[in-house]
Amino acid sequence: MKYLFIFLALLAVPFLAVSGQVNLGDRCKLQTVNAEKGRELLTKNDVYLQRLTSFERAARLRLKRPVSAAEFKSYIRHSVKDWTPAEEKIILAALARCSSKLKNYYHLLPENIYVIRTSGQEECNTTGYTRGKAIILSDTIFKQSRQEVEFLLMHELFHIITRHNPGIREPLYALIGFKKCIEPSLPAALEKRRITNPDALYNDYAIKVLRNKCHYWVVPRLYISHTFVSPATQGRLFDYINMVFVVVSKGDTAKPGQISCEPYLMGMGEVSGFFEQVGRNTFYVIHPEEILADNFALMIVGHVENKKIVNRNLISKISAVMSAWKPAGN
Incomplete structure (x- = not known):
């Protein structure tokens, strides 16, 4: 019941954003993406996938046998989901509420940041993590309070900032x-x-x-x-x-x-x-x-x-x- 009230309250918050997108300053567009785009981004052969050992892949899938990179990518594909309109509103509203406090750091953001929805099972059921210029959010974020959602999003945004500005x-x-x-x-x-x-x-x-x-x-x-x-x-x-x-x-x-x-x-x-x-x-x-x-x-x-x-x-x-x-x- 507690989370129902939080859910309804979040839906009622107005915010300045186009459908699926929040603008952070003049340069950065932060946008939710559909499952097809999410699968494309998360199955790219980036440094993260290259660093994973067979043991790590198996542990994430809770399997005793070795797991190949190809099998792990297939599992990732099945974990990616489409956003519901209600979920999308919660995330974009939280980002919009934080926007004014980010003004001093807009210059550190990339032009595009993507927000991907997954089950979380591909990454140990964690609530959120990042890959490249993407923030990945799982089912469990919708069990959190309004302030916890904002905190997690800002935590993950910091990772995007340092990845985009490695010298910092x-x-x-x-x-x-x-x-x-x-x-x-x-x-x-x-x-x-x-x-x-x-x-x-x-x-x-x-x-x-x-x-x-x-x-x-x-x-x-x-x-x-x-x-x-x-x-x-x-x-x-x-x-x-x-x-x-x-x-x-x-x-x-x-x-x-x-x-x-x-x-x-x-x-x-x-x-x-x-x-x-x-x-x-x-x-x-x-x-x-x-x-x-x-x-x-x-x-x-x-x-x-x-x-x-x-x-x-x-x-x-x-x-x-x-x-x-x-x-x-x-």
Whole structure:
């Protein structure tokens, strides 16, 4: 019943948008697309699909056998759906409500952003994610409150912005202590079970932490727990994803740029100095990209359940970097 009232309230909100489209400034058109266009965009052989291992594809489909790239693409095609008019109104109204607060960042947006509707089953039943210039939304977004919908859309929009302006990542990531490095591998047994995040494809930024009075540069990495046995395992795949820190260099004078030691692992509970750098506005800390995306969403939308602005100074610094950034070619 709660969601029925939210649904009706969202439909009643007026917004300035043509059918299927919201204009963000003079340059950017954000538009919902039909299933045919969605399938075309999501089956392109981009970096995300190229980075997926057979194990990752199988885990997403909850299968024990190897899954080829072709079979996975076929599954994606079947997951894409057409928008209903009611669903489309909810999303476009949420975007229109956020539009005025995005004005300082319009210059960072691409000319076109596409919003694709799927079941979510192709990506671990996540509520939303991005590929290229597309935001992909699943069934579960329509179970969220109005503010949660806005927050998710702004979180995903941040990923579009950094993908369109890759140079902005370095100064933004530096705000929370992350410096560019070579992407480290997990130990062999875990590398086979790694998971690729479509919103943050590379793991090539390290942060300095302290353990037993010694400094280490570490990179957060994700892998799927050995307790995940598809397809009989209960719960979501996300419930079986673990984060560890891969050490890339150690010592008080160590630099993050080069891997100076054999990679080994540390847990969050073994180190200190992490949250002092990334802040406590969010605990979604699996990657600097995700930390900043949540902070950006907080900046635009304000607090939502389980997320609130504790470190306002960080929000101000993010806004300053993004407002002043000059896109390539300008």
